[in-house]
Amino acid sequence: MNKFLRIFGSILLGFIGFQVVLRIFRRNLHFPAPPFITAALNSRFRERWQPPDVILERSRVTSGKKVLEVGCGGGFFLPAAARRVGANGKLYALDISPRMINIAQKYLFTRAPSHYESVDFINRSAYDLPFEDGALDVVYYIGSLMEIPQPAKALRVAYRVLKPGGTVSVTELLPDPDYPGVYRTAALLKATGYRIIDLSGNLFSYTVTGVKL
Ligand SMILES: C[S@@+](CC[C@H](N)C(=O)[O-])C[C@H]1O[C@@H](n2cnc3c(N)ncnc32)[C@H](O)[C@@H]1O
Numbered sequence: 001m002n003k004f005l006r007i008f009g010s011i012l013l014g015f016i017g018f019q020v021v022l023r024i025f026r027r028n029l030h031f032p033a034p035p036f037i038t039a040a041l042n043s044r045f046r047e048r049w050q051p052p053d054v055i056l057e058r059s060r061v062t063s064g065k066k067v068l069e070v071g072c073g074g075g076f077f078l079p080a081a082a083r084r085v086g087a088n089g090k091l092y093a094l095d096i097s098p099r100m101i102n103i104a105q106k107y108l109f110t111r112a113p114s115h116y117e118s119v120d121f122i123n124r125s126a127y128d129l130p131f132e133d134g135a136l137d138v139v140y141y142i143g144s145l146m147e148i149p150q151p152a153k154a155l156r157v158a159y160r161v162l163k164p165g166g167t168v169s170v171t172e173l174l175p176d177p178d179y180p181g182v183y184r185t186a187a188l189l190k191a192t193g194y195r196i197i198d199l200s201g202n203l204f205s206y207t208v209t210g211v212k213l
Pocket residue numbers: 031032033041042070071072073074075076077094095096097100124125126127141142143144147148149
């Protein structure tokens with residue numbers, strides 16, 4: 001028992017120490033996640049830890065909707081999101097990094113080949129969404145909002161492209177070094193004009209959803 005506690009304590013301390021160092025590093029050096037991180041982001045282990053359908057359900061990604069993922073990275077959520085919106089909906093996947101877009105396209109093709117053609121990939125910044133005002137039903141960010149240097153600016157742009165009644169969802173996941181507390185995320189959404197309609201999940205993976213009034 002003592003040995004078990006020692007091992008558990010060492011792992012916990014190691015994890016906390018690693019988080020502190022990473023967070024200090026990220027606070028001083030802000031850049032988009034490097035593509036090699038997709039080895040972890042797109043892993044089978046993550047499917048159990050953060051099942052895409054659970055997070056997409058919380059994010060209101062449902063059949064027939066026009067949906068945008070901002071900061072799609074290696075595309076971990078795209079196969080499930082494409083299945084969920086179906087033939088009557090439309091899924092857009094945006095990322096600032098061309099290499100991430102490339103990885104996401106390959107991932108989608110491998111995991112959901114029949115949905116590959118239906119997803120539009122957009123290589124742009126989160127501040128530069130190429131949509132008309134009120135064009136979308138859902139905009140969601142998973143582990144990406146706090147990577148964007150001005151998250152409030154990104155949320156205001158998302159507000160413009162959402163329909164009245166459309167939703168924005170922000171999911172944050174540990175051990176992401178940019179992870180903010182749930183109330184900080186909710187305050188950010190409120191400050192940019194959304195009404196909060198749901199806080200769900202737990203400490204390790206939470207989603208805050210707001211609606212455009
Ligand atoms: C940690 S990854 C998360 C990827 C994916 N959502 C997931 O959970 O697997 C964050 C992504 O946000 C993208 N990103 C960072 N800053 C961005 C910006 N200003 N505009 C658009 N995408 C951005 C990065 O290139 C990266 O692919």
